[in-house]
Amino acid sequence: MEAIVFNGKTKEVKYVSDYPMPKITKDNEVIVKVAYSGVCGTDLHIIQGEFPACNNRSFTLGHEFSGVVYEVGKDVFLKKGEHVVVDPNSQCLLCEYCRKGRYQYCSVKNSVGVWTDGGWAQYIVVPQDYVYPIPKEVTLEQASLCEPYSCVSHGFDRASPLSVADRVLVLGAGIIGNLWLTTLHLHGHRDVTVSEMNKARLEIVKQLDLGYRLVTPDVLANEKELYDVIIDCTGVAKVMEISLEYMKPGGKYVVFGCAPQTQRASIAPFEIFERELTVIGVKVNPFSFPNSLGWLRSMGSRYLDYKKLGIKTYSLSQYQEAIADLKSGSISKAMFKIE
Missing domain, CATH: 3.40.50.720 (NAD(P)-binding Rossmann-like Domain)
Structure with a gap:
C-alpha cells in the first residue's frame, strides 16, 4: 500500500508504494481505510528531532485522520463500512494517573503516529477502543479535524x-x-x-x-x-x-x-x-473525543470549510510539497486526501 515512512534513526521521510498492508492479529483490532489524514505541527517537530517519538525503526507518522472500517476482529462491535475517527492517544489504565482519568500523564508510550504506525497511509490497524463512529451529519472531510478539535476541547x-x-x-x-x-x-x-x-x-x-x-x-x-x-x-x-x-x-x-x-x-x-x-x-485530549464530535456536528460547514480554514489537500506522493507549503505559511494546514 501507499504510505509516507519516517525513519526514527536518520530522521528521513520518504514516500513508498509497497509498505506492508496491516493485518489483524488480535480479536479487538480494526483495520481502517484512511480517507483524510492531517499534517500536524507535532509531526514537523518529530521530523526535525524536536519531539520524542519512536527512534529505533521506520514507521508511518500521522495521528489526525478519518476513514472507513475496512476489516474487524471477531470481538469488535463496529461494522464494516462505518465512518470513523481514531483517537491516537493510548493509556495503560493501571497507573495512578489513568485511574484518576488523567491518562495524558501516563508514561506508556504507544500513541498512534508517534510510537506506532499512523495515518499517513492507505490503511491502519488499531484497537477498537481507539475508534469512534462519526455522526451521520459529519463528513469524512470534516471529521479529519476531530483530533485537533479534541485537543482544543x-x-x-x-x-x-x-x-x-x-x-x-x-x-x-x-x-x-x-x-x-x-x-x-x-x-x-x-x-x-x-x-x-x-x-x-x-x-x-x-x-x-x-x-x-x-x-x-x-x-x-x-x-x-x-x-x-x-x-x-x-x-x-x-x-x-x-x-x-x-x-x-x-x-x-x-x-x-x-x-x-x-x-x-x-x-x-x-x-x-x-x-x-x-x-x-494543555496536553493532548484525555476523553475529549465525544465533545469534539459534538462540536463538529454543531459547527458544520459554517466553521469547517477547508478553504476558509486555509486547509489544502494533497496526495501522499505530494508530501514534500505539502510540508513545504505548511512551513512557508501559505496554508494553515496540509491534509492528505487518500484514495
Whole structure:
C-alpha cells in the first residue's frame, strides 16, 4: 500500500508504494481505510528531532485522520463500512494517573503516529477502543479535524469558565489558532483579538468571517492593551515571555502551542503573584473525543470549510510539497486526501 515512512534513526521521510498492508492479529483490532489524514505541527517537530517519538525503526507518522472500517476482529462491535475517527492517544489504565482519568500523564508510550504506525497511509490497524463512529451529519472531510478539535476541547475545559464578556487574545493564526477562533465564536465570544506576524495567515482568518480584530505582534507591543484570557498557539517560548505583559490582573494564560523541549522563557514570578495570574498547560485530549464530535456536528460547514480554514489537500506522493507549503505559511494546514 501507499504510505509516507519516517525513519526514527536518520530522521528521513520518504514516500513508498509497497509498505506492508496491516493485518489483524488480535480479536479487538480494526483495520481502517484512511480517507483524510492531517499534517500536524507535532509531526514537523518529530521530523526535525524536536519531539520524542519512536527512534529505533521506520514507521508511518500521522495521528489526525478519518476513514472507513475496512476489516474487524471477531470481538469488535463496529461494522464494516462505518465512518470513523481514531483517537491516537493510548493509556495503560493501571497507573495512578489513568485511574484518576488523567491518562495524558501516563508514561506508556504507544500513541498512534508517534510510537506506532499512523495515518499517513492507505490503511491502519488499531484497537477498537481507539475508534469512534462519526455522526451521520459529519463528513469524512470534516471529521479529519476531530483530533485537533479534541485537543482544543481539552484546552477549553482546562481554561473554563470563560465568560463571553472576557477580552481574549489568540496568539498565532495557524490551524490551531483558527480552530480556537472557531470554537470561541461557536461559544459566543466576540471580543477577540488575533495576533499573527504572517499576513497571509491573517488573510486566511478573514475568510472565516468571524468579525475578530486582526493585528500583527508589533501592534500589540505598541498599544499595551490588556486581556482577560491569552491563548498561545505559537509554540514559541519567547512569545510567552513577551505576552505575559498583556494580561489583566486575575487573567488566564493558556499554553497550547507545543514549543521544542529545549526552548526556555524567562518570566517574573512576582508578576504571577502580584496579579494572581493563572498559567494553564494543555496536553493532548484525555476523553475529549465525544465533545469534539459534538462540536463538529454543531459547527458544520459554517466553521469547517477547508478553504476558509486555509486547509489544502494533497496526495501522499505530494508530501514534500505539502510540508513545504505548511512551513512557508501559505496554508494553515496540509491534509492528505487518500484514495
